[in-house]
Amino acid sequence: MKALFTLAFCTVVSGKALLDRNLAYRSPFHDHPQFAHDTNEIHARHVQHSRRQVQDAAGFDDDHYPTFYGGDFSNSPFVWNGGLNFTHSVASGDPFDTSVLLWTRAVPASVADGSSPVPDQSVPVCVSWKIFRSASLSGRPIDTGEAFTSYDVDFTVKVEATGLQPDTKYWYLFADCTNPSSTSPTGVTRTLSDPDTPAHEVNRGKNLTLAVFSCSQYQQGYFNAYGFAAHNTTADVFIHLGDYIYESLGNGAKIGRHVLGRELATIFDYRQRLNQYRTDESLLFAHQMAPWITVWVSERSRAMHTVNHVVNSAALQDDHEVADNSWKAGTADSNDTTIGCSFSPSGACFTDRKLAAVRAYHEWMPIRQVDADDKLRIWRNFQIGKLLDLTMLDTRQYDRDLTDVYYNTECTQLMYCLCIFLDDEENWFMESLTQSKARGAVWRVVGQQIVFTQLNESGAFDLDAWDGYRGNRQRVLDHLKQGKIDNTIIVSGDSHANWASDLAHPNDTTTYNAATGEGGLGVEFAGTAVTSGSPYGTGILPEAANNISRVLVDVNYDLQWSELSYRGFFTLTINPSTLTATYYAMNNISFPNLDGFASAVFVVENGANKITRPVAGGKVNAGVLKSSVVDQAT
The missing domain is CATH 3.60.21.70 (Alkaline phosphatase D (PhoD))
Known part of the structure; x- marks a missing residue:
């Protein structure tokens, strides 16, 4: 099995929040939450084998490890870093005047290449995304973020890009959080005008x-x-x-x-x-x-x-x-x-x-x-x-x-x-x-x-x-x-x-x-x-x-x-x-x-x-x- 490591971010974002950002975990229906995946349970599965659980804690100083969980290093999970394959390119949909959904599928490389048919269920996959006004993806992204995916949702990722301008064309892509140079193809999407536009x-x-x-x-x-x-x-x-x-x-x-x-x-x-x-x-x-x-x-x-x-x-x-x-x-x-x-x-x-x-x-x-x-x-x-x-x-x-x-x-x-x-x-x-x-x-x-x-x-x-x-x-x-x-x-x-x-x-x-x-x-x-x-x-x-x-x-x-x-x-x-x-x-x-x-x-x-x-x-x-x-x- 390829190497895994604990990924650190400068921003303090909970692992459960990164699961919740992936809309694929949600129920298809607002009024029927029973059809959603239990991200609390998935989160617990991810952290149960964290390093603090399998190594002596004496050598760790929680104050110096800004992770998904702030300074609480004991809850930091392993994150997949064995490579990702964006097997089905990218897609977008449901555009409003100021937002649009972005989609991809990010499969661990060992699964995609057939060397390991079933991934370690305790290891989440982290995917980042950015959306730009230019085809060259230059300048500061209009919106950006990270989200987890896993086998529970067939390694699909669905996020909402917000703060967009009406009636505007955009370009976007996804990347492996652990290797930003590993990216998906670039997608093209757009918003439309609001209902009151002449x-x-x-x-x-x-x-x-x-x-x-x-x-x-x-x-x-x-x-x-x-x-x-x-x-x-x-x-x-x-x-x-x-x-x-x-x-x-x-x-x-x-x-x-x-x-x-x-x-x-x-x-x-x-x-x-x-x-x-x-x-x-x-x-x-x-x-x-x-x-x-x-x-x-x-x-x-x-x-x-x-x-x-x-x-x-x-x-x-x-x-x-x-x-x-x-x-x-x-x-x-x-x-x-x-x-x-x-x-x-x-x-x-x-x-x-x-x-x-x-x-x-x-x-x-x-x-x-x-x-x-x-x-x-x-x-x-x-x-x-x-x-x-x-x-x-x-x-x-x-x-x-x-x-x-x-x-x-x-x-x-x-x-x-x-x-x-x-x-x-x-x-x-x-x-x-x-x-x-x-x-x-x-x-x-x-x-x-x-x-x-x-x-x-x-x-x-x-x-x-x-x-x-x-x-x-x-x-x-x-x-x-x-x-x-x-x-x-x-x-x-x-x-x-x-x-x-x-x-x-x-x-x-x-x-x-x-x-x-x-x-x-x-x-x-x-x-x-x-x-x-x-x-x-x-x-x-x-x-x-x-x-x-x-x-x-x-x-x-x-x-x-x-x-x-x-x-x-x-x-x-x-x-x-x-x-x-x-x-x-x-x-x-x-x-x-x-x-x-x-x-x-x-x-x-x-x-x-x-x-x-x-x-x-x-x-x-x-x-x-x-x-x-x-x-x-x-």
């Missing part, structure tokens, strides 16, 4: 760009979309609309992407999968170059509260972060029942799996705890100056009724009365839209996991999307119309395909005109997967996909564009006058590359509540426009 001053007067992703399955391909966005767009924001990881197994051996372990059920399983996903070069780089916000699955809560923090990016947890087709009491293969869960292939009940997933997600992602008034919910509202309100919905876990979990498909086809969310979340959502208009925000972007617009697929409907929850959709559309709430943009994931639609009541040919867009209530942009296969056939070629798209845009009245072949993402570029959605397609995900192209561009003008005509300027580089099908028909 719309034309947000992002210092430049366009604000959000990059929107969903559904990244490791064994299906390389995460080139993240790298393309980080290298080849000006995205300020990364939004992930669900399925950041997948709980399932699958054979990716032919492209070198075989997943480790089993179907996820325990804390070890979820940690291992997050670890493996975060080895993808493009995903590592995307986390290194921009801040993210991520939220996780929620249980039933009584809370109703609007969170008015400024954020720079957002992500929703869909269903595969725990298990497939989640609802409020289970998934397709693990449900909480009175007869137990021995039938579950995962070997775990849903609640057990969910808590394990949340714990690992909290450790591995640069996220804050849920606000005390939020409890376990993820639906909340973020105000980005007067330019934008970003409303994040949970259409998966929070009070969602039983969905199609495969064994009940025939039954759910008859159950259109199901609720995608119940009264408290729905009322909160409606009120958030109303308040957003009242406060003078120009745009309302609603981030959520599943396609909102009705999609008639040859008489079949996806009951796992809003087509299974038609009452909720009807009330949302009625609220937009009756409240005269304009500039609402819904962004969606999960479908593994690209869609662009005007928002209108399904089959409404009286008040909405599909050709001109008049009568539209807003717009939906739904994006394809980063890697997960097309619902019309994994690997389906563009020509075959376009044949299907021609039918879909013809029979779905408000659907303006369909593209079913390419994997990728889209961006929203926002200013007070226009919102522009640019879709990007990756040419090949079977190996790491940045080979992609812009497949379509759509513009929405302030106050129009529709996609500008001609849609996409009348031309797209992939997929099928409704206007082209209409022109062919005439």
Whole structure:
């Protein structure tokens, strides 16, 4: 085992405080402290083998050893000094106007290189961090500090940098406390303006760009979309609309992407999968170059509260972060029942799996705890100056009724009365839209996991999307119309395909005109997967996909564009006058590359509540426009 030594600092900081500075030890939920690691117990474990415990104390003079514990040298622990590996680079997230979270993973070198699979549990790892205004990391850091980590949190480190300026770019890095020359890669992050900033001053007067992703399955391909966005767009924001990881197994051996372990059920399983996903070069780089916000699955809560923090990016947890087709009491293969869960292939009940997933997600992602008034919910509202309100919905876990979990498909086809969310979340959502208009925000972007617009697929409907929850959709559309709430943009994931639609009541040919867009209530942009296969056939070629798209845009009245072949993402570029959605397609995900192209561009003008005509300027580089099908028909 490599050497250890007692580390001395000039500042008097308690060892427990250094544990508490690492937010990964905390419970993911303010109101549920029982899920936190007991830092008192970990602290006691660290000091129980201190030198005073194993050596004669006569030779020590406490007054001359300024340690973590002041002059009380008897409590000074050993600190790991055998070298650290920052195995998963760095990441940042949850930026407010004056603070941001910073993340890394610092693994003892002997563990990382495999020479010692289990570290001495009594030895903490100390990591320092600094954040600067300059890319050269010159001058005095704006904020700095140290924190402990250990095997208890998978050697993850999550700290909050404070005292930052609004709307400002920053550079940061971590280092080994015992060897400051051993550092992590340098990360880039930023803050945004406060909620009262005039719309034309947000992002210092430049366009604000959000990059929107969903559904990244490791064994299906390389995460080139993240790298393309980080290298080849000006995205300020990364939004992930669900399925950041997948709980399932699958054979990716032919492209070198075989997943480790089993179907996820325990804390070890979820940690291992997050670890493996975060080895993808493009995903590592995307986390290194921009801040993210991520939220996780929620249980039933009584809370109703609007969170008015400024954020720079957002992500929703869909269903595969725990298990497939989640609802409020289970998934397709693990449900909480009175007869137990021995039938579950995962070997775990849903609640057990969910808590394990949340714990690992909290450790591995640069996220804050849920606000005390939020409890376990993820639906909340973020105000980005007067330019934008970003409303994040949970259409998966929070009070969602039983969905199609495969064994009940025939039954759910008859159950259109199901609720995608119940009264408290729905009322909160409606009120958030109303308040957003009242406060003078120009745009309302609603981030959520599943396609909102009705999609008639040859008489079949996806009951796992809003087509299974038609009452909720009807009330949302009625609220937009009756409240005269304009500039609402819904962004969606999960479908593994690209869609662009005007928002209108399904089959409404009286008040909405599909050709001109008049009568539209807003717009939906739904994006394809980063890697997960097309619902019309994994690997389906563009020509075959376009044949299907021609039918879909013809029979779905408000659907303006369909593209079913390419994997990728889209961006929203926002200013007070226009919102522009640019879709990007990756040419090949079977190996790491940045080979992609812009497949379509759509513009929405302030106050129009529709996609500008001609849609996409009348031309797209992939997929099928409704206007082209209409022109062919005439």
